[in-house]
Amino acid sequence: MAVADAFDEQCDYLFKAVLIGDSGVGKSNLISRFAIDEFRFDSKPTIGVEFAYRNIKVRDKLIKAQIWDTAGQERFRAITSSYYRGALGAMLVYDITKRATFVNVSKWLHELREFGGEDMVVVLVGNKSDLGPSREVETEEGKGFAETEGLCFMETSALQNMNVDEAFLEMITKIHDIISQKSLETKMNGTALSVPGGKEIHIADEVTATKQVNCCS
Amino acid sequence: MKNDHNKNAEHNKDTTIGILDSRFNQTLRNVQGLLKGRSIPGKILLSPRVDPLDNSNLSSPTYIRSSPYSDPGTSDRTSETVEEEVHSTSKPFGIPNENKLKISTSHVERPSEEVQKSSMGARATDSARVMKFTKVLSGTMVVIEKLRELAWSGVPDYMRPTVWRLLLGYAPPNSDRREGVLRRKRLEYLDCVSQYYDIPDTERSDDEINMLRQIVVDCPRTVPDVSFFQQQQVQKSLERILYTWAIRHPASGYVQGINDLVTPFLVVFLSEHLEGSIDNWSMSDLSSDKISNVEADCYWCLSKLLDGMQDHYTFAQPGIQRLVFKLKELVSRIDDPVSSHMEQQGLEFLQFAFRWFNCLLIREIPFHLVARLWDTYLAEGDALPDFLVYIFTSFLLTWSDKLQKLDFQELVMFLQHLPTKNWTHQELEMVLSRAFMWHSMFNNCPSHLAN
Numbered sequence: 001m002a003v004a005d006a007f008d009e010q011c012d013y014l015f016k017a018v019l020i021g022d023s024g025v026g027k028s029n030l031i032s033r034f035a036i037d038e039f040r041f042d043s044k045p046t047i048g049v050e051f052a053y054r055n056i057k058v059r060d061k062l063i064k065a066q067i068w069d070t071a072g073q074e075r076f077r078a079i080t081s082s083y084y085r086g087a088l089g090a091m092l093v094y095d096i097t098k099r100a101t102f103v104n105v106s107k108w109l110h111e112l113r114e115f116g117g118e119d120m121v122v123v124l125v126g127n128k129s130d131l132g133p134s135r136e137v138e139t140e141e142g143k144g145f146a147e148t149e150g151l152c153f154m155e156t157s158a159l160q161n162m163n164v165d166e167a168f169l170e171m172i173t174k175i176h177d178i179i180s181q182k183s184l185e186t187k188m189n190g191t192a193l194s195v196p197g198g199k200e201i202h203i204a205d206e207v208t209a210t211k212q213v214n215c216c217s
Numbered sequence: 218m219k220n221d222h223n224k225n226a227e228h229n230k231d232t233t234i235g236i237l238d239s240r241f242n243q244t245l246r247n248v249q250g251l252l253k254g255r256s257i258p259g260k261i262l263l264s265p266r267v268d269p270l271d272n273s274n275l276s277s278p279t280y281i282r283s284s285p286y287s288d289p290g291t292s293d294r295t296s297e298t299v300e301e302e303v304h305s306t307s308k309p310f311g312i313p314n315e316n317k318l319k320i321s322t323s324h325v326e327r328p329s330e331e332v333q334k335s336s337m338g339a340r341a342t343d344s345a346r347v348m349k350f351t352k353v354l355s356g357t358m359v360v361i362e363k364l365r366e367l368a369w370s371g372v373p374d375y376m377r378p379t380v381w382r383l384l385l386g387y388a389p390p391n392s393d394r395r396e397g398v399l400r401r402k403r404l405e406y407l408d409c410v411s412q413y414y415d416i417p418d419t420e421r422s423d424d425e426i427n428m429l430r431q432i433v434v435d436c437p438r439t440v441p442d443v444s445f446f447q448q449q450q451v452q453k454s455l456e457r458i459l460y461t462w463a464i465r466h467p468a469s470g471y472v473q474g475i476n477d478l479v480t481p482f483l484v485v486f487l488s489e490h491l492e493g494s495i496d497n498w499s500m501s502d503l504s505s506d507k508i509s510n511v512e513a514d515c516y517w518c519l520s521k522l523l524d525g526m527q528d529h530y531t532f533a534q535p536g537i538q539r540l541v542f543k544l545k546e547l548v549s550r551i552d553d554p555v556s557s558h559m560e561q562q563g564l565e566f567l568q569f570a571f572r573w574f575n576c577l578l579i580r581e582i583p584f585h586l587v588a589r590l591w592d593t594y595l596a597e598g599d600a601l602p603d604f605l606v607y608i609f610t611s612f613l614l615t616w617s618d619k620l621q622k623l624d625f626q627e628l629v630m631f632l633q634h635l636p637t638k639n640w641t642h643q644e645l646e647m648v649l650s651r652a653f654m655w656h657s658m659f660n661n662c663p664s665h666l667a668n
Binding site: 023024041042043044045046047048049050051052053064066071073075076078079100 | 430431434435438439440441442469470472473474476530532533534567568571572575576580626629630633
C-alpha cells in the first residue's frame, strides 16, 4: 500500500507477542507507555483483544513488535487464547499491590504453556512499583518465582515510566536471539544435509518457523 | 492469449462491480436525500424494483417505499404496492398518480429542495413528532407497535424514561396497572439487593467473591471520560446493579462490558430526577428512595435487554461470534472492495468488532449520542441482535474509502480508535438510515446484489 512507511520496506523481523494477566493490573497502560509513551488514568477494561505496535532496533536489526493486549477476565479466554499460538513472546503481568493477581500467575503460565509455542519467551512483570506503601508482593518473591519457572523478571511502573521499555526490550531481544540462533542452526544443518538422519524433518520445521516471522521476505 | 482473456474477465468483473457500485451509491444518495432532516419510520418497506442491469437505468434506480407514518390507517407493511417513487432525475413529484396519493407531499421532495427546507422541516417534524408520542402515550393502553415505530427515529429526551420502560416490557402498556407493577418490581429489586449484595463475604462462594471483585475493579473504569461516573455513589449504584444482575443470571455471570451497558439506563432514569447537564449532576441531591428506584429500573431494564442476547455473554460468547460472522458476510456483500482489502491484509473482524457487539457500540461513539442510538436499539426489540449487524456494517462503512488505504497495522489501530469524537446526531442518523436501508434491501431479499 502506498501509505506503508519506509520502515516497512526495511524491517528485518515481525515479532508477535501477547500481554496477559489478571484484570486491572495495568496491561493496557504498559503497552501504551511502550508504544506511544502515554499513560491514562481513565483507561477502560479491555474487551477481547486490543493491538499496538512499535518499531525498534535490536542488535542492528529493525524489528516490528506487534503486541496483542488481552482482556483479563476469564470469560474472554476463548477469544484471547487463540492469540497465544502465533506469539513468540508473552508478558505476564501482576499487580504488586494485589496478592491475588500474583497468585494467579501460575494459572496464566499454565495456559501459556498449553496454548503457546515451546520457545515462547516469557517475561514476568510486577507492575505498579510506584505504589510501594501498598505493596503485597515482595520483589524477591516475584524474582524467585521467575527463576524457578525459567522466566525473565522485572518490576515496572507504567505510571512513572520505570522499566517499561526495558521489560519489552528484554522480551524482544530474547526473541531475536532465539530466532537468529534458529536460523543459524538451519543454515549449518543445511550444509550438513548430506548426513542422513531423522533430523531432517526438524530442519524443515525450523525453516518454516523462521520464514513466518520474517515480514519482508 | 490466456493473459488477455484473463484481463478481459477481470475488466468485465470490474465493470460489473462499477455498475453495482454506482447504482448502489445513487440509491444511497436518494435515500439520504429522502431521509434528510426528518425521522425515519420504523418499518418502511424499501425494496429494489427489478430492473435489468442496463446503463440507461444507472442514473435513476427506483425504489418502492411504504410508510406507515404517512398512512396511519393501514398496516400493510408487507404489501408490495408502490406507494412512492424516488427519482434522481428531474421528474417532478406530485404528479397525480394513484400510487402516490397516500403520501403526504412533504415526503416526496427532491434532494435539492430538501436541503433548503430541511432545517425548518426538521423543527416542524419535531413538534409533530412530540404530538404523536403524546398521543400514543396518553392512551389507557399503549400500542407498543406504534410506540416502536415512533421511537425508532429518536425519542424526545423528557419522554425517554417512560418510553424505554414500555419498549422493554418492564412497564406494562396498561396505564392503570403501570404504577403498581413498577412499585412491586422496585421492591423486588430491594429484596434482591439485601439478599445477595448486602451480606458479608463469608456468606459468598469463592466464585461470587471473585465476581464481586471483578465488578469492584471495573466500576471506577466505567465511562471514565464522563466525570459524573467518577462519583462514589454512582459507582456504588453500578456495583449493586451489576452484582445483583450477575448473581441472578448464573449462566453468564458478570462479563466485562456489561458495566458499560448499564450506563445509558442510569443516565436516562436519573434524568427524571436531576436537571440540567450531566456535568452538573450530583447523586447526593437525591433521596435514597429515589436512588433505589432508579437502580431498580436500571436493573430490570438491563435484564430485559440482555434476555434477548443471553448467549452473547455465556462461555465462548457464541452469540457474539455468530453476529461477527454475519457482519463479515454483509460487509462483503455490500462493499466488496473494503472486504477484499481487509482480507488481503489479514484483518479479522473479530479483532475489532468483538468489542462493538460486547459493548453495543458504547465505546465507539461519544457518550452524549448513546441514548439516541439506544432509542433505535430498544425500538427493534427482539429483532435487535440481527439489526445490530446492519448498524455495525453501516458504521464500519462510514470509512469505506479510508479503510482501503490502510495496511494491517493501520487498520487495527484505526478501527480501535475511530475518529468519532466530534460526531453529532447527524453522523449517527446517517449510520442508522443506511442500516435501515440495507436491512430493507437485504433482509427480505437475500440474493440481491449477491451475484
